[in-house]
Amino acid sequence: MKSTEFSEKRPILLLAFAAFASSSSMRVCDPLLPALASSFAITTGVAAQAISAFSIAYGLFQVVYGPLGDRYGKFRLIAWTTLACTVGGIGATLATDFAWLLIFRATTGAAVAAIIPLSMAWIGDNVAYERRQATLARFLMGQIAGIAGGQLIGGAFADTLGWRWALGSLVCVYFVVAALLFAELWRNRSIDRRPDAPGSGAAGGHFLAQTLALFSIRWARVVLISVFLEGMSFYGVLAFIPSYLHQAFGLSLTGAGAILGLYALGGFGYTLAARRLVARLGEAGLAKGGGLLLGLAFVLLAAGPSWHWALPACLAAGLGFYMLHNTLQINATQMAPSHRGTAVSMFAAALYLGQSAGVLAAASLIDVASPRWLFAASACILPLIGLGFGRALQRHRAHM
Numbered sequence: 001m002k003s004t005e006f007s008e009k010r011p012i013l014l015l016a017f018a019a020f021a022s023s024s025s026m027r028v029c030d031p032l033l034p035a036l037a038s039s040f041a042i043t044t045g046v047a048a049q050a051i052s053a054f055s056i057a058y059g060l061f062q063v064v065y066g067p068l069g070d071r072y073g074k075f076r077l078i079a080w081t082t083l084a085c086t087v088g089g090i091g092a093t094l095a096t097d098f099a100w101l102l103i104f105r106a107t108t109g110a111a112v113a114a115i116i117p118l119s120m121a122w123i124g125d126n127v128a129y130e131r132r133q134a135t136l137a138r139f140l141m142g143q144i145a146g147i148a149g150g151q152l153i154g155g156a157f158a159d160t161l162g163w164r165w166a167l168g169s170l171v172c173v174y175f176v177v178a179a180l181l182f183a184e185l186w187r188n189r190s191i192d193r194r195p196d197a198p199g200s201g202a203a204g205g206h207f208l209a210q211t212l213a214l215f216s217i218r219w220a221r222v223v224l225i226s227v228f229l230e231g232m233s234f235y236g237v238l239a240f241i242p243s244y245l246h247q248a249f250g251l252s253l254t255g256a257g258a259i260l261g262l263y264a265l266g267g268f269g270y271t272l273a274a275r276r277l278v279a280r281l282g283e284a285g286l287a288k289g290g291g292l293l294l295g296l297a298f299v300l301l302a303a304g305p306s307w308h309w310a311l312p313a314c315l316a317a318g319l320g321f322y323m324l325h326n327t328l329q330i331n332a333t334q335m336a337p338s339h340r341g342t343a344v345s346m347f348a349a350a351l352y353l354g355q356s357a358g359v360l361a362a363a364s365l366i367d368v369a370s371p372r373w374l375f376a377a378s379a380c381i382l383p384l385i386g387l388g389f390g391r392a393l394q395r396h397r398a399h400m
Contacts, residue, residue, distance in 0.1 A: 011075065011126075011191060012135065014180055015119040016142025018082050021173045022115040023146025024153065025085065025108055026054065028166055031155035031242040031257035035163045040098040044243055048363040051239050052356050053102045057109035059353035065114040066121075066345030074118040074125070075191045079181035081114040082174055089171035093164050116143060117348035124333035124344065136329060137274035140322065144271065148264030155242065155257025214343055219396050220335040226389045227328050227347055228354035233381040234294065234321060235351075236358015237374045238263070241301070241310070244371040249307040259310050266318020270326070277323065284390040284397075287327045291386015293320025298379035302372045324386050331393070 029036070029050045036047040069077050088108030095101035119139065127135045157166035185191060214220050242256035251259070270277070281289060293316050300313035332347035362374050 011184060011188075012123065012139055014177075014184055015075075015078065015122065016139050017177045018078055018115045018181060019119060019139065019142040020146035020149065021082065021085070021170065021177050022112045023143045024150035024173065025089070025112055025146075025170050026058075027147050027150035028154040028170060029054070029105070030239045030260065031151055031246075031253045032158050032163045032166060033239075033243045034246055034253060035158040036098075036101075039163065040101075042098060044240075044247075045363040046098075048239065048359055049098075049102055050105050052359040052363070053106040054109035055235075055352045055356040055359060057106040058113045059349045059351075059356060061110045061113040062117060062345040062349030062352075065118060066342035069114070069118045069121060069345070070342060073191075074122040075181070076185060077114050078118050078122075079178060079185055081111045082181055083178035084111040085174040086171050086178070087111070089167060089174060093168040093171065113348070113352075117345045120329060120333060121344040136326060136333075137271040140326065141268065141271050144264045144267035144318075144322070147267070148261040151242070151257040151261040151264075152254075155252070155254040158253040158257075214335060214346060217335065219331075220343070222389070222392050222396075223328060223331050223335060224346060224350045226385060226392075227325075227332070228350040228357075229381070229385050230325065230328065231351040231354025232358035232361075233378045233385070234317075234358075235355035236360075236362055237298075237378045238317075239359055240362060240371050240374065241314075245307050245310060248371075251307055259307070260314055262311060262314040263318035263321070266315040266320075267322045269315075269319050270322035274326070283327050283330070284393045286323045286390075287386050287393060288390035289386070290320045290323030290325070290327070291383040291390070293317075293323065294386065295379050295383035296320075298375045298382065302375035302379060320382075320386075324382075324389070327393070328389065 032050075033044050033047045036042070036050060037044050040047070065077060065081070085108055088104050088106075088111055091104030091107060092101055095104055120136065123135055123139060153169055154163075154166045157163060157169070215224075238260070241260050242253065245251045245256040245259060246253055277286060297313045297317035297320060300309050300316070304310060304313065329347070332344050335343040335347070365374065
């Protein structure tokens with residue numbers, strides 16, 4: 001067992017680096033919205049299309065990468081798509097008008113769509129279930145660091161050298177990470193063909209058959225609907241926190257991005273306490289508690305009379321989100337073990353299509369109503385999602 005765990009360490013570390021790059025790219029535009037609005041003479045709501053274009057492409061391309069990862073190898077596909085992200089990044093950096101920025105942000109979203117879902121699926125293939133919650137938590141440290149990094153990079157460059165430098169810096173990150181992934185592929189040619197990986201190697205069947213089989217499973221439908229609603233009511237609103245802090249309280253974009261970066265610190269707290277939290281609360285308790293913490297976080301944002309209230313709110317949001325979301329993720333890795341790449345990719349598609357729906361809905365309101373109304377809506381919806389999924393999980397475990 002020790003040798004198996006040791007052999008997993010380097011690939012999981014590299015996948016965490018790739019997740020860092022992916023999450024940075026997802027969140028870098030959050031603090032850039034005012035800068036993009038000023039640069040292209042558009043409103044903040046219109047500038048938010050740079051986020052939704054990325055998210056829509058991210059969600060739609062899951063239907064491609066899941067089956068391809070099952071057939072040709074998940075780690076290999078992650079390496080190639082990480083390299084492909086440099087193309088979209090260069091195009092977005094050099095975009096001369098907003099339409100071209102949207103096209104290249106969508107291109108980046110389409111390429112980056114493979115990284116986190118297939119990384120989770122690779123971990124599901126190679127790590128026993130009893131160790132998977134803690135392993136996924138360690139992997140999530142890269143994703144969470146990327147969220148903080150994207151916020152800080154976006155805010156810092158928006159206040160200094162400009163938004164193009166923020167997007168250009170991520171091109172360098174993607175190139176370095178891709179080189180490391182290809183080096184690991186060269187070193188370990190059998191990385192996608194482990195004998196204990198039930199979902200790796202050959203195709204698990206035709207994609208349409210796999211998808212129909214997945215949606216025929218009642219529990220899979222519960223997980224997918226839950227994560228869609230989570231993405232809509234959390235990520236769809238999260239994107240507007242920096243611009244709200246900037247416009248309502250006069251904070252610099254660097255400061256606003258740094259405050260939202262505390263969300264990642266709350267997420268790190270979850271990764272450090274994951275084993276103890278799972279042992280104490282169980283998966284259902286994690287989901288319920290996470291939903292309640294998210295509700296509290298958005299109450300603080302909606303009702304807080306100064307920017308200082310955003311500090312505990314973002315910390316609570318990070319801890320609560322990963323309590324709920326990691327519980328959803330761990331169940332997603334077991335929805336369909338025989339074609340896990342497809343199952344986890346559909347999970348990611350539901351999450352980011354939910355985010356896209358949330359951003360589009362919020363963008364239509366943000367120019368005519370206070371963001372506090374968005375925060376209040378999330379404060380009502382997210383606890384219901386956590387409590388509902390927690391109860392559904394208890395019933396599911398009772399019938400297993």
